[in-house]
Amino acid sequence: xxxxxxxxxxxxxxxxxxxxxxxxxxxxxxxxxxxxxxxxxxxxxxxxxxxxxxxxxxxxxxxxxxxxxxxxxxxxxxxxxxxxxxxxxxxxxxxxxxxxxxxxxxxxxxxxxxxxxxxxxxxxxxxxxxxxxxxxxxxxxxxxxxxxxxxxxxxxxxxxxxxxxxxxxxxxxxxxxxxxxxxxxxxxxxxxxxxxxxxxxxxxxxxxxxxxxxxxxxxx
Amino acid sequence: xxxxxxxxxxxxxxxxxxxxxxxxxxxxxxxxxxxxxxxxxxxxxxxxxxxxxxxxxxxxxxxxxxxxxxxxxxxxxxxxxxxxxxxxxxxxxxxxxxxxxxxxxxxxxxxxxxxxxxxxxxxxxxxxxxxxxxxxxxxxxxxxxxxxxxxxxxxxxxxxxxxxxxxxxxxxxxxxxxxxxxxxxxxxxxxxxxxxxxxxxxxxxxxxxxxxxxxxxxxxxxxxxxx
Numbered sequence: 001x002x003x004x005x006x007x008x009x010x011x012x013x014x015x016x017x018x019x020x021x022x023x024x025x026x027x028x029x030x031x032x033x034x035x036x037x038x039x040x041x042x043x044x045x046x047x048x049x050x051x052x053x054x055x056x057x058x059x060x061x062x063x064x065x066x067x068x069x070x071x072x073x074x075x076x077x078x079x080x081x082x083x084x085x086x087x088x089x090x091x092x093x094x095x096x097x098x099x100x101x102x103x104x105x106x107x108x109x110x111x112x113x114x115x116x117x118x119x120x121x122x123x124x125x126x127x128x129x130x131x132x133x134x135x136x137x138x139x140x141x142x143x144x145x146x147x148x149x150x151x152x153x154x155x156x157x158x159x160x161x162x163x164x165x166x167x168x169x170x171x172x173x174x175x176x177x178x179x180x181x182x183x184x185x186x187x188x189x190x191x192x193x194x195x196x197x198x199x200x201x202x203x204x205x206x207x208x209x210x211x212x213x214x215x216x217x218x219x220x
Numbered sequence: 221x222x223x224x225x226x227x228x229x230x231x232x233x234x235x236x237x238x239x240x241x242x243x244x245x246x247x248x249x250x251x252x253x254x255x256x257x258x259x260x261x262x263x264x265x266x267x268x269x270x271x272x273x274x275x276x277x278x279x280x281x282x283x284x285x286x287x288x289x290x291x292x293x294x295x296x297x298x299x300x301x302x303x304x305x306x307x308x309x310x311x312x313x314x315x316x317x318x319x320x321x322x323x324x325x326x327x328x329x330x331x332x333x334x335x336x337x338x339x340x341x342x343x344x345x346x347x348x349x350x351x352x353x354x355x356x357x358x359x360x361x362x363x364x365x366x367x368x369x370x371x372x373x374x375x376x377x378x379x380x381x382x383x384x385x386x387x388x389x390x391x392x393x394x395x396x397x398x399x400x401x402x403x404x405x406x407x408x409x410x411x412x413x414x415x416x417x418x419x420x421x422x423x424x425x426x427x428x429x430x431x432x433x434x435x436x437x438x439x440x441x442x443x444x445x446x447x
Contacts, residue, residue: 053307054447055307055447057447071446071447075311075314075315075316076313076314078311079311079313080313082311084307086304086307087304088304088305089303089304090304090308091303091305092240092299092305093303094239095240099236103236106228107232107308107309107313107318108313109225109313134243
């Protein structure tokens with residue numbers, strides 16, 4: 001992949017309980033690229049994603065956001081550029097999906113009116129009636145769709161997703177694959193942690209982690 | 221990031237908290253019920269020969285408010301925890317400051333609500349309806365602001381701490397002690413009809429306490445929330 005990466009991590013080492021869970025990892029995310037991270041449980045995939053997200057500082061190595069060290073990047077830059085779906089959907093349960101989208105768009109420095117939020121939610125398959133109900137009443141799959149809509153609403157150009165197909169039905173998975181590809185085609189850089197073989201097939205590159213080390217890298 | 225942006229985002233997060241509190245109602249009900257129970261227990265506890273003494277009013281009032289506000293503090297970040305949204309809310313274009321200020325204002329809203337309920341109850345139950353209230357109200361306002369600032373800081377830092385329910389008051393109350401003593405003194409002197417100069421001195425101490433923590437709390441919170 002040519003060009004300057006949007007996010008680059010070099011020589012990453014991270015420890016937990018005095019044991020290295022990531023060691024000497026290099027990862028770069030280029031615009032228009034989907035990078036998948038695969039590996040067995042406990043391989044360090046989620047830890048790597050949290051390092052890339054900037055919420056966990058590695059013991060060694062550096063993450064750069066558009067050439068700037070992550071810990072020196074401004075709050076505005078992090079909020080505008082990095083979008084995350086972790087193990088939780090990150091949606092307030094007593095707010096509707098529309099209210100959640102508008103709130104997170106505001107936090108990312110964007111104005112999003114209700115009509116625009118509804119349009120984004122329709123794109124992920126949430127009908128108006130559902131979009132206006134509190135998220136507490138959603139199924140896991142519906143909440144996951146709303147979380148994907150949250151990413152779209154914030155306008156981030158780097159997407160970091162941890163098991164994004166969790167709870168999604170077949171139709172939802174197909175929608176997720178299309179969304180990821182569309183996002184990459186729009187110039188975003190995506191990093192997806194997944195065990196889902198179908199999702200790994202959507203990726204341009206697959207990094208296989210074993211015991212915190214990069215064991216293999218496959219290009220699609 | 222500009223002050224305007226911070227204020228705008230604080231407003232958005234505060235509206236979210238008010239909406240969540242209005243829809244779930246659990247924290248408000250819990251806090252108000254706890255406050256009422258506290259006052260009733262104190263009222264029965266201080267009953268002597270069929271009457272209660274007004275001199276216990278300062279202690280009962282301030283202790284009830286502190287305890288009830290602590291219950292609210294324990295639930296202050298509950299919506300973020302439940303949603304797994306804490307890191308997302310911290311990462312706004314203005315950094316962690318809007319989250320801190322919105323939570324402090326929400327806490328102030330809860331403790332203001334408790335005060336509106338507890339103060340008349342204490343005055344009626346302890347036969348103290350004729351005491352002058354001006355200085356006490358000023359002390360309550362300053363005390364609640366200080367409690368909201370320090371409480372939000374401690375509660376925010378302890379979001380992921382095990383045994384937080386036990387540790388929060390243990391950390392919080394020693395820090396609040398100067399403000400708490402000053403508040404109790406103002407109420408006591410006011411009831412006893414003491415000098416306004418002494419009341420002024422205690423109120424000044426509370427102003428200084430709040431001024432220190434209005435600057436220190438958001439700064440410390442931002443430092444501790446940034447990896």
